[in-house]
Amino acid sequence: MPEVTMVQALNEALRFAMGEDDRVLVLGEDVGKLGGVFRITDRIQAEFGEARVFDTPLAESAIAGVSLGLAMAGWRPVAEMQFDAFSYPALDQVISHVAKYRFRSVGAVDVPVVIRIPCGGGIGAAEHHSESPEAYYVHTSGLKVAIPSTPLDAFNLLVRSIRDPDPVIFLEPKSRYWSKESGELSPDGLPFGRARTVREGSHATLVAWGGMVARCLQAANAAAEDGVEVEVLDLRTLVPLDIEGLANAARKTGRIVVVHEAPMTAGFGAEVVARIVEDAFEYLEAPVLRVTGYDIPYPPAKVEEHYLPSVDRILIALEKVLSF
């Protein structure tokens, strides 16, 4: 099997979805000739034409609001926000309309809109290019939120997102864009709402999503050198959340650490902890801990390695839950 990067897998997913459904459109800033600043839409305009793949003016609120209008006209828009923090001008359209239109119309209007957002840090990017906005979207009723951690699952989740009649915020961890994986690109992988056990272990569980899944694997491998077997759970979709999978993790190891890049306070880790406590408190052998970004704005690139959860910080947290 040839190796693919996540960038290539996402590109293939767009081509696959556009090929199977001629109502699928791709729009955003620089998605045409350039193929997007990360080349996710590379050569797609040449293949599918300028009517179905087009550059928009530089206006994110318009990209989101126009996407809703396109959906009302029977199209399936896949919109690209160029970077995480540039999705904020579109928040009003996403929160007040894209997320709510099905609800407001009492089910009369499908909203098959996918908004792709490169997210997260770790690539030495400029200010406003490294944020983890998942909590904003997760907190908005009516949105599904997907965030793959590997190339093959990125293909699977993106095709599923485009087929979905509900709006999907599709977060793409930039730090994993150039990671490679071998295997067949297929949309028949795990569905939304099911976490994936990336590594089996019996002593403790690391819960993560997106860019932090790979970091957790590194930590688990380091722990294994000391004879500690750590399970790693990749949530894949934050809405819907695999609540049962989290409870099962608690039942299995009783010692859990949640890891994410976003700041700690009201980050999605808090939701994970709450769900575990609500559903599987009696199985817990230790408090559920969080290893996250700090509660400061995302720092300049030259210090980001000290801001993002590191293998050492994860190991320290594991030590705490194991020795509790």
Place this chain on the structure above:
Amino acid sequence: MIRTKPDDALQILAPDGTVVDPQARQALDLGDEDLRAMYRAMLVTRAVDLEATALQRQGELAVYPPVLGQEAAQIGSAYALGEEDFVFPSYREVGVAVVRGIDLVEYMHFHRGTRHGGIADPLGSHFAEISVPVSSQVLHAVGWALGARLDGKNACAVVYFGDGATSQGDFHEGCNFAGVLRCPVVFFCQNNQWAISVPVQKQTAAPIWKKAEAYGFPGVRVDGNDVLAVYKVSREAVARAREERVPTLIEAVTYRMGPHSTADDASRYRSREDVDSWQAFDPLERFRRLLESEGLLDPGFLNRAEADAGAEAAKVRAGIQGAQPRPLEGFFDHTFSEMPDFLARQREEVVRLTTEEGEGA
């Protein structure tokens, strides 16, 4: 106070109902029955609007934004549309809803606080859900118009908004987008002089219609209380959108005779005299005089039209009085296309608690 008088704008009828532009009057593609239907729609709108205000005073509606004084702007523009065209309203478009045959009881459920959106079948009726965040609906209209263009449809979108909306980013983003991507859309601004308490002079330093030039398409200012002039410019804009894929920005200069909403006290920011001075520009009276002078207002028609207006208002009252919302659990059903487990759990709790309440009572 400086004020934009309707006389500054394109007119066919003077405020006293006389024809100031006979050539334009003759060129209109409106037969006698069209003119009567438009007048009837204006009567229905006024009757339903006054009834809605009364219903709010009686506690039947939670809050209502009166359209009083803006009937010509709404009926004239809506009458210029074809069935395939798609209306994107703000929250003060009951006149447009009347012309488009929207279920007015369902519409008033929005203002009663028993459902959101207010439009039962937006895709079938080509009338989008009521939109409250000011100017946000502009972008939906542009998107729909782009979609219609991609499908090769001979149709356009018309989006309604007020003078205040022209300060919002979504208005500018929408106009720019539509100009660049040649979206068949008509931007219909009802400049009713007031964004709650802020007069239009404090909203923008330039005439609204002139902003179109910056986006590369035509703008036009029309007397918004002259139903024939509004119809004429709307008809031209619709044709330009459908045939040339060129948007138009229409500024219909009118006046909000009532408060911003029934929760507003307009006496805190504008004088009685200011409001009264606009009585002379009443759009119904102006059109009535024209129809009279053209011999179209025989007592039979007039009685029928007035009876119809009363009947529509009564129908709204009968339908909305005491109307109940769906039970809360019903609102869980359309958050997603399929119910996810975490919502099903919460829904079960609602059902359990409301059933227990019912049993306890």
